[in-house]
Amino acid sequence: MAQSQQSTELIPPEIMQLATKHQLGAIRKLYQSPKGHPRTVAAIMLGLFGGGMLFCGFSSPNPTGTTILVILGLICIGLCIYAFASYSNTHGNRKVFLFTDGFIYCEAEQTTVFPWSRVAEILINKAVRNGNPSSGYTITRDDGIKAKFGTLSLGHPAEDDLGQEITDGALPYHLKRAQEDLDAGKDVAFGKITLNVQGIKVMSHWRPWNEVEKIFLEDGMLFVLKHGELKLLGLSVAVMVIPNVHTLLLLADYARKK
Numbered sequence: 001m002a003q004s005q006q007s008t009e010l011i012p013p014e015i016m017q018l019a020t021k022h023q024l025g026a027i028r029k030l031y032q033s034p035k036g037h038p039r040t041v042a043a044i045m046l047g048l049f050g051g052g053m054l055f056c057g058f059s060s061p062n063p064t065g066t067t068i069l070v071i072l073g074l075i076c077i078g079l080c081i082y083a084f085a086s087y088s089n090t091h092g093n094r095k096v097f098l099f100t101d102g103f104i105y106c107e108a109e110q111t112t113v114f115p116w117s118r119v120a121e122i123l124i125n126k127a128v129r130n131g132n133p134s135s136g137y138t139i140t141r142d143d144g145i146k147a148k149f150g151t152l153s154l155g156h157p158a159e160d161d162l163g164q165e166i167t168d169g170a171l172p173y174h175l176k177r178a179q180e181d182l183d184a185g186k187d188v189a190f191g192k193i194t195l196n197v198q199g200i201k202v203m204s205h206w207r208p209w210n211e212v213e214k215i216f217l218e219d220g221m222l223f224v225l226k227h228g229e230l231k232l233l234g235l236s237v238a239v240m241v242i243p244n245v246h247t248l249l250l251l252a253d254y255a256r257k258k
Contacts, residue, residue: 015097015104015111022113025100031149031162032095094149098165105139105147118142119170121243124163125150126220137163140243167246174247179254190248191241193222197258200224202235209256215249222248 011027019027095106102115121140126133136150137159150159178188187196194201199208200215202224213227222242225234239245 011097015106018104018111018113019097019099022102022115024102024104024113024115027097027099029098029165030095031098096147096149096162098162102169103166107147112141112145112147114139114141114147114166116169117173119166119173122163122167122170122246123240123243124245125240135159135163137166139166171246171250174244175250175254178247178251182251182255182258188251190245191243192237193242193248195248195251195255197255200252200255202237205235207235212252212256215252217245217249 011030016027019025097104097106102113102118105112105114118141119139120142121138123138123140125136125138127135134150137148139147141147149162181188182195182197185197187194192203199206200212201207207224207226211226213225213229215222215224217223217239218231220239221236222239222245223231223234223236225231242248
């Protein structure tokens with residue numbers, strides 16, 4: 001997804017009206033899907049390969065070989081066409097208008113407003129596929145409405161830049177609510193992890209704070225280690241199933257100091 005600084009004059013009036021209505025403040029950036037498929041070369045190569053197989057198939061004197069090559073060629077060409085035809089519907093019509101106090105998410109004809117105070121959950125999914133970093137973000141509003149974006153829809157590293165912007169914007173609200181619950185003696189849940197003033201529970205494993213040496217993120221995992229414990233033997237959970245993982249880290253530091 002391309003990123004650009006935007007002045008008020010370049011933003012559609014209906015977007016500015018929504019921003020004013022929901023008190024989102026000043027426009028900061030616009031993120032939008034690339035006009036072309038980010039894997040155009042690969043899709044074209046697949047189509048050419050399919051065309052070559054069709055040519056070889058129709059040229060083959062062997063009926064069985066002809067049938068196999070024609071079927072494989074048609075599959076390759078079909079996948080090529082599908083890649084281009086489906087991109088605009090699944091990934092290519094997305095825009096995110098980032099404001100000081102929230103963002104507006106546009107996908108096809110649907111527009112949704114996300115003030116920072118109404119962002120309930122942020123889920124992050126990071127991976128490396130064939131040596132290429134890939135990221136995905138799911139933002140859930142307090143009424144359950146979701147916004148999704150990632151490497152295919154935005155392009156790397158724009159999706160991480162936007163993901164960090166949204167995380168930073170919503171974090172003060174998340175942390176304030178979590179600290180209030182913790183101070184009231186409540187358990188604070190982050191998916192499979194629960195914190196309270198006594199300690200941290202990772203799935204079914206409990207660790208009192210005086211046994212915990214460190215909690216950190218690495219390679220898409222969150223680790224909870226006791227004093228002197230090796231990472232291999234510590235507790236771990238995939239970040240992709242932990243909502244608001246950065247709030248969790250700050251809350252854990254807050255709880256350990258109480």
